[in-house]
Amino acid sequence: MSTAAHYGHPEAIVSTQWLADHLQDPSLRVFDCTTYLIYEANTGRPYRVESGRRDYEAAHIPGSAFLNLQGELSDTSSPFNFTMPSPEDLAARLAAKGIGSGHRVVLYARKNMQWATRIWWMLRAIGFDEAAVLDGGFDKWQAEGRPTQSEIVHYPPATLVARPRPGLFVGKDEVKAAIGDGGTCTINALAPDLHSGENPRYGRPGRVPGSVNVPVGSLVDAKSMTLRSPEVVAGTFAAVGADRSKRIILYCGGGIAATLDAFLLHQLGYSDITVYDASMNEWAKDETLPIEVG
Known part of the structure; x- marks a missing residue:
């Protein structure tokens, strides 16, 4: 058996072509996860957190909704940015955004895929395994001249039960x-x-x-x-x-x-x-x- 390096979970990495081919799938839930860190000198803080919602509202992958990591999916009572909420709390927040059982979720970001992988890791931590990251994100989608839209998308609320994976x-x-x-x-x-x-x-x-x-x-x-x-x-x-x-x-x-x-x-x-x-x-x-x- 070959021991060559390979990605063992290819279903969690989708290409722009795959996404284009599946955009009409009714079970698909696509989310722009973009956040920006604005580095400012002499402010006493490492950066200012800025939601990518404005860019989302200007143009996004057709049918995709927006996830505001800091504003909607983080424990804002924590003194630190982006703190993971409790599994049950996070599941409720994601369900309200339309993620639930039977859905296939694709996450993408602009400029840096780490915003998509952050939410992917959070989903994995609460036991949701039907999520994938768009390889190349919105940047690749746009560079290929694929269609975009400006209409805001909201998915209907769903039901998501947390099945926590301790230790992530x-x-x-x-x-x-x-x-x-x-x-x-x-x-x-x-x-x-x-x-x-x-x-x-x-x-x-x-x-x-x-x-x-x-x-x-x-x-x-x-x-x-x-x-x-x-x-x-x-x-x-x-x-x-x-x-x-x-x-x-x-x-x-x-x-x-x-x-x-x-x-x-x-x-x-x-x-x-x-x-x-x-x-x-x-x-x-x-x-x-x-x-x-x-």
Whole structure:
């Protein structure tokens, strides 16, 4: 049997052609998940969160609705952006947006697929397995000259029962406990300048001690905005010591970029993968937590 790298869950990655061919499927639910992070200097915060709704209202894939991650799907009582709500709460919110049993969900974003993989990972955490990410997102769809619309879409409410998968998200205590553990590989999905500490965007510069760097940008082709090949992605993770026998903890700034790394590790057959939800938004500000630079 071949041991060549491959994506083991191809149903969770759909092409623009596949989506174009299935747009009229009545069981399909398509969502624009775009969020923008606006980086502003001297504000005391790493970025300003801006919904992609305005761009959605200007033009979107025909038949697609909009999901506002921060405003509609996150625990806004948390001091950190994008915090995962309880499984039951999230299921209720998604059901209100039209996601339920018997639906096939396709998620897409603009400029960066990580917004789609974030919601894909959240769906997986509550036991919904009929979701996919559009490879290349809206950027590829638009570059190919495919049709768009500006009419706002709302799906009728559905019924979605949470069947939680414990362990897909993790907190700071478990991340701290894993430092120095040879059976765990902790991976930072942020850009190299943030990993090294050269860029102090999140407060104290640096990274979780002992963590390695697989920037989310290294996993996507910058021109086509599509995922890199299984061989390239597998080699990238292998190069930092991410062995399948290890537990993998992924983090970034706010638990978003880390989900694209997590999505691809899942595709490659890794089984013990978790995302540190609050990530550097929490870690860099907590003086009791160790940090490493260089």
